[in-house]
Amino acid sequence: MIDKALDGKILSVIRKNFDGYISSDELVNALDVSISIISEHIKAMRNEGYDIEFLPSLGYRLISVPDKLYPAMVRCGLEKCRFASEVYYYQSTDSTNDVAERLAVNSDKEGIVVIAEKQERGRGRLGRKWMSSENVGIWMSIVIRPKIDYMNACWITPAASVAVATAIREVTGLSALIKWPNDVMIDGRKVSGILVETGKGNNQLPFMILGIGVNVNHKLNDFPAEIQDRSISLALAGERNFSRLDLVQEILKNLEKYFNILEEAGPDTIVSEWEKLSVTFGRRIKVQIPAGILEGFGNGIGENGEILIRKDDGRIEGVFSGDVIIE
Ligand code: BTN
16 A cells, blocks of 8 residues: 655655755665655656656656645645644545544644545535635635634634735735635635634534635636626636645645734734735725624724724724625
């Protein structure tokens, strides 16, 4: 049976030499396994789409990796990241949040990541359906166990939104902004959504599942007709395709960064980053609430994560749950 963990180790060793070759002897020394096992793995990796060149006089060289979110690639370079402790990969699944929950129930680990190329029953906030077309997006869930007291639990979604918007900006250079409570927007259209769910394990330990969806390389027709006017992909906004792998890794790194900050220093940095990235700050907005529609100007985020609206009479009102419409 092939030990998939070795794929990751081979990858991290030859990736370090991205421009150069690594000899068979160097690989054997670095990995402490026989060259026949290494060659068997490299053969299997080539079948998965890795382009690995071999020249007898020089050794191995990594030319390119497949456009897949394989665990070995996702973990490469993130071996110490708290949000990438184990990565599970599916070509297709119901919802990565469900898979992550099933894994979390029987574990006390943090940072279990579940990624699928396609979801049959991807879901969004308020029970909405989340379209998850094959091979073009990031459909990923992460088991988190933040070390914060329950008073600060309201900062989980804002911290995750800041991490996702920042990662998108870093990888693509596009102006991703946050729309309260859990959307990331580009050019007024939704490019990413975050769904936070909670659960309790068989060991009674609570956990949270951070479900993140990002529309990456979609063409307009990859979206159903009814959401085409509200949705966008990074490829549509940037007029070129982007590496889903780079985005996943950057999201995981930024999640680690902002959750560490939240745990160590409280919510102040999240609030200021959120306000810098907020699409509603100072804009005229309407918020759909059960009692009707509240209108005014976006006035930031309150001390419990609620959106603040400055109404026309000058009073500020906070809303904890609703949909925001930007005028
Ligand atoms: C929203 O905008 O309402 C949240 C969308 C969250 C979608 C992601 S895709 C990965 C994970 N699995 C799901 O079923 N949903 C989340």
